[in-house]
Amino acid sequence: MDLLSNKWIINLLVCCFYLGKWFSSGAGCRHTLTCVRCNSVEKKIYVHLNYKIPCVRLLNATHQIGCQSSLSGNVGVLHVLESEENLDWVLRSGPNPPYMVILEYRLFTRSIMMKLKNGSGRVAGVAVVAPNTNPAAGFSPHNTCPNENTGVYTEKYDPTMAHCNVTVWNPLGNGLSYEEFDFPIFSLKDDNETQVIRQCYYDHNHVVNGSAPQYPLCAMQLYSHMSAVTDTATCMRRNDINFSLNPDMVCDPLGDFNVWASTRPINNTAKGHKNGESVVIAAARLDSRSFFFDIAPGAESGVSGFVTLLAAAHALRNVTQEAHLNRTILYTFFQGETFDYIGSSRMVYDMEKNQFAVDLDNVHSVLEIGQVGLRPNSTLWFHSDPVSRRNNSVNEEVCVENSRKLEIKTIFSATGLNVSVEEPGFSQPLPPSSFQRFLRARPIPGVVIEDHKSAFTNRFYESMYDNGEYLNISYPPNMTPEEQLEHITDTARVSKVSKAGPPLSTFYFFLSVTQMLYSFLVQSNNSWIQQLMTSDYANHLTDRPANLYVGVAVQQSEPTYLVQHLLANLTGSTVNATQDNCKNQRMDPDDKDSKHLYYYFWVQGAAPPNSTERQGFCVRSTVRLSKALSPAFDLHQYTSTDYSTWTESRWKPITGRIFLVASHDLEMLTLGVGIGILLTSLLLTYFFSSKAEILFSSGREPATATY
């Protein structure tokens, strides 16, 4: 009731304002027909951008990276950059600085961006128009040597291999993601909205024959003010200062949750060493990033690896349930690996501190699946660490794993794929991988499976183009989402790699892979995923490709819970428990122990054909989440060189709008006229009011009528 009456009062007030305006001055009458209940003056001035993705500020122990605007937003006159030579207008000759530069994506290169960065205040911001199809040339805004300082190859470990001395993994990397810009950079989609911006530019700002354009000029304002500054130590200290009752946080540590599951249930309540347990860690990374905040499709760098691992876990479900293996496989999906191995460093830390279900002594070996976005006729490479292989026992284990190459080859040929399996040279270090964090703790045998021998074959590493299109996820036109979901793409055919066991039902297998790829690379909101989710999470599914950016530790990101539910459904089993028991983590009211071993999900299930009510069921699996927050934040070592120290700044609302700016002369004219009118009326009124007695006294009127 209170709310309703408030609304009425507000409506009334708004009405009063508008009536007052229309009836008296009538300004804006033309607009009222299209816009009855909104601020029509504001609409006459501004066009707000709907789709805009900012670049945000991240901080680590020593640096801040990313972009920011001033508190009240950066305003600049639009300039559409057509070529690199055109930059001279922005940086030197243009008469109306500062400029807001609109870039085609092909011009979003290091050289241009660095020139703009050093543009001595003539650049107010940059908006990058992303194309609808991937460029032909490679583009990676990441470093050439990802996670250079937090991997295993330090000066201490092996000086010849430190700092990517042997192999530069990402030769296309231009390092833009790790630069600091003091102006906002937004990404726009190439659609009607950008067309409006371009049109505004060509109508008002277009330079013809080098002459300065006439006012009014088209301008743009971008808001992306970041609260944190300098480095993590500074912003974490400021987080702790509470002057007010509701303290303003400045930054949050990056982090999320690792997802893990074991083929044999492991007691997760009792932490630390498990006697007689020998686990093989099968790992993949869950996250990726790009220059901009919310687009991190990470198709090859992330999705290809973890979907392969999920598929392998699925394929091995029956094998591991029937046959008693003498080792347990621990499927782990690490979060935050892009930012100095947050997930894996945390898991190793927990194992060392006996805060994980097993400890490092239980770990027999590690098998990691890296980027495996194979194209037909490509090769899988088994990478291993040359330093730890100098130790004989480690070398033997690695050799055993490598000897399986032949078996894998047979499987591939059985499924009609021509994929060969090779080992790169003995002297090459490991590519950036979570396994390096295990090696940092102790020499554990292990291999990393990649689709590249030395440098990445991924041309779009950690960029917004590393998407479904790059993995050839394409569908015939006119296909409904449901049909697309069932359509087996070429990628699914290739991506499906399992390390053991013949394909039981190849079609069924391809189908689940293709559905997974669809869910991560096209849209997670589809009928298949909805059946496998608990109802709380089903509402969070989105109609766009998953964003693999790790995000801040306070919230669970989409890929984490998708992988968690998928892994539970693909490796777990349906049990006959009621919804109530299932949600209370037990089979029946007397069951007190199984919650230590299993995790129960009540998933939505499918609706029968003649009903809209979904029929849920209970899934029991060994899937667990473990914290993926860098140990540096638990230890309060914000300048740590061992652990990730990345934090994300908080920000004020991020908006952008375009509008016209009037010339300085017109503004000054308005002010001048205003002051003139004020002074004249002051003088006139003074003069007349002092003589009012004469002015308004006539013979006919009585004297009382005077002013």
Place this chain on the structure above:
Amino acid sequence: MTASVFFGCTFIAFGPAIALFLFTIAREPLRVIFLIAGAFFWLVSLLLSSLVWFISVQISNKDSEAQQKGLLIFGVVLSVLLQETFRFAYYKLLKKANEGLLALSQEETMPISIRQLAYVSGLGFGFMSGAFSVVNILADSVGPGTVGIHGDSQHYFLSSAFMTMAIILLHMFWGVVFFDACEKQRWWAVAAVVISHLVVSCLTFQNPEYVASLVPTYVILFLMGVWAFYSAGGSLRNLKLCLTCKDKDFLLANHRPR
């Protein structure tokens, strides 16, 4: 730099009104009270017309452009009529109040003449309607942008400010003419005020052809000003005397201690 537009427009719209307030009203508490009461009466009329407007918009078909346009014209006419009704109500109230004041006051004459009341209440109406017509436009004039991205004229702020100035002054003149007409029971003059108010309000339908609305408005403003000047007791002779500063003897002759 757009703060300059804000101040420029504020000075244009309210400059004359502020000057009048400072030199003729602010010094006398009774006039201030009647000014504020006048402003309040205008507000009440606005409240009523906005209620009617709000209801009729809810009832109307929002997709029909012709209906919305008709509704707007209906709203304008209704609001003008309501404003003039409230002006009349205020006049009646002031007559009553003046009798009361006369009874209370020690002097034999009224502390404030009905002409002064007409001027003060008209300015009160003007202040309030001016504020309501331009405040949200002024608020947007501060922002970095100016009107025009959809092809509108960039003189929007300037013309709105001039229109507001005209409206404020017109309300003042209407008040003087209206009260004078009521006093003398010249009902055709009352009708003229109402009609000119209607005309001025409907002229704003010419927007965004600002010239087409501003020029006739200023013509009406000038005519109304002259009429108000005469009905307030002014004459050409007085003006001449005043401008040529030959008023010394006149002043002495007519001098009367207050």
